[in-house]
Amino acid sequence: MTTAYITHHDCRLHDMGPDHPECPDRLDAINDRLIAAGLDIYLQHHDAPLAEMAHLLRVHPRSYVEQLQDSAPGHGIVHLDPDTVMSPGTLRAALRAAGAGVLGVDLVMKGEASNAFCAVRPPGHHAERARAMGFCFFNNIAVAAGHALEAWGLERVAIVDFDVHHGNGTENIFSGHPRVLMVGSFQHPFYPYSGTDHPAANMCNVPLPAGTRGDAFRDMVADLWLPRLNAFAPQLVLISAGFDAHCEDDMASLGLVENDYAWVTTQLKTLAETHAGGRIVSMLEGGYALSALGRSAAAHIKVLAGL
Numbered sequence: 635m636t637t638a639y640i641t642h643h644d645c646r647l648h649d650m651g652p653d654h655p656e657c658p659d660r661l662d663a664i665n666d667r668l669i670a671a672g673l674d675i676y677l678q679h680h681d682a683p684l685a686e687m688a689h690l691l692r693v694h695p696r697s698y699v700e701q702l703q704d705s706a707p708g709h710g711i712v713h714l715d716p717d718t719v720m721s722p723g724t725l726r727a728a729l730r731a732a733g734a735g736v737l738g739v740d741l742v743m744k745g746e747a748s749n750a751f752c753a754v755r756p757p758g759h760h761a762e763r764a765r766a767m768g769f770c771f772f773n774n775i776a777v778a779a780g781h782a783l784e785a786w787g788l789e790r791v792a793i794v795d796f797d798v799h800h801g802n803g804t805e806n807i808f809s810g811h812p813r814v815l816m817v818g819s820f821q822h823p824f825y826p827y828s829g830t831d832h833p834a835a836n837m838c839n840v841p842l843p844a845g846t847r848g849d850a851f852r853d854m855v856a857d858l859w860l861p862r863l864n865a866f867a868p869q870l871v872l873i874s875a876g877f878d879a880h881c882e883d884d885m886a887s888l889g890l891v892e893n894d895y896a897w898v899t900t901q902l903k904t905l906a907e908t909h910a911g912g913r914i915v916s917m918l919e920g921g922y923a924l925s926a927l928g929r930s931a932a933a934h935i936k937v938l939a940g941l
Contacts, residue, residue: 637939638747639677640738641665642730645755647723651711654719655885655922656755656769664753664918667928668935676939678747682734682754684726685777689736692780693773693807698764702728702771714766728756728771731917735778738915739870743786749906749914749938751875753931757919759801759874760826768799768826774917775874776807779814782870789813792868794859794902795820796895797876797919798886800829800839804874809834815866817859819851821879821886838862844887848894851879855898860905867909871902877921877930885922892926892933899937914938 731754738750760768795818822841921927
């Protein structure tokens with residue numbers, strides 16, 4: 635079996651405005667790097683479907699989904715908050731992004747792919763149960779987790795978030811959930827200024843100071859994440875794969891490099907092989923320095939694909 639690569643042209647139609655870092659070029663940077671590295675031919679390519687209302691309602695209330703539908707503009711842009719903008723292509727892009735995770739879960743649970751990477755935008759991990767924020771509308775990784783729990787009846791799903799920003803939305807949705815363990819690291823203090831104030835027992839939040847480099851990140855993973863994950867013995871591993879902790883990404887101040895992303899992916903792949911039959915679904919979150927994003931995502935995907 636191979637690694638499924640799930641994306642869709644509609645994800646490029648979401649427009650945050652001129653010169654915004656969360657831009658369609660992010661997906662091109664990943665795709666171009668996969669082609670340049672000769673990796674794309676080894677991947678199983680899929681178009682992301684549109685998420686259905688039933689998928690969204692597992693983690694978002696109907697009133698919130700309908701609010702987003704009603705807010706979608708026919709032209710121009712609409713600000714939901716100072717950071718989060720809808721354009722005419724946003725709603726469809728967001729539905730594709732959420733649908734990609736659902737498809738990824740189905741592919742790995744059916745044994746049709748070993749694992750999956752979803753190259754989608756808008757990202758999702760800041761979207762709370764009933765609030766869009768931080769460039770996010772639907773919580774893509776939460777939709778995927780909800781699908782795994784409800785459609786596939788899994789008892790233990792792990793969510794790993796190595797984006798430079800705390801996945802506050804995912805925590806908001808799954809805080810205290812007995813069938814979900816979330817482990818995450820993030821620069822602190824930093825947007826969204828959360829994750830350190832009495833997290834629930836199923837949350838393993840590790841704030842990192844500005845300037846943290848790869849050696850300290852690796853020690854944290856080995857000492858804090860892996861013991862919790864192995865004790866939990868997940869049946870599926872989901873990854874919120876943000877690559878904005880890269881040293882070249884000026885949106886933040888951490889110092890990871892491609893080899894660090896490859897290393898952590900190797901650790902998570904070993905974990906998944908031990909407990910989950912190798913099942914991993916990884917979803918793109920942040921990463922705004924285009925060259926670094928492309929290189930980092932390619933390093934992540936290369937390990938997933940065993941190349």
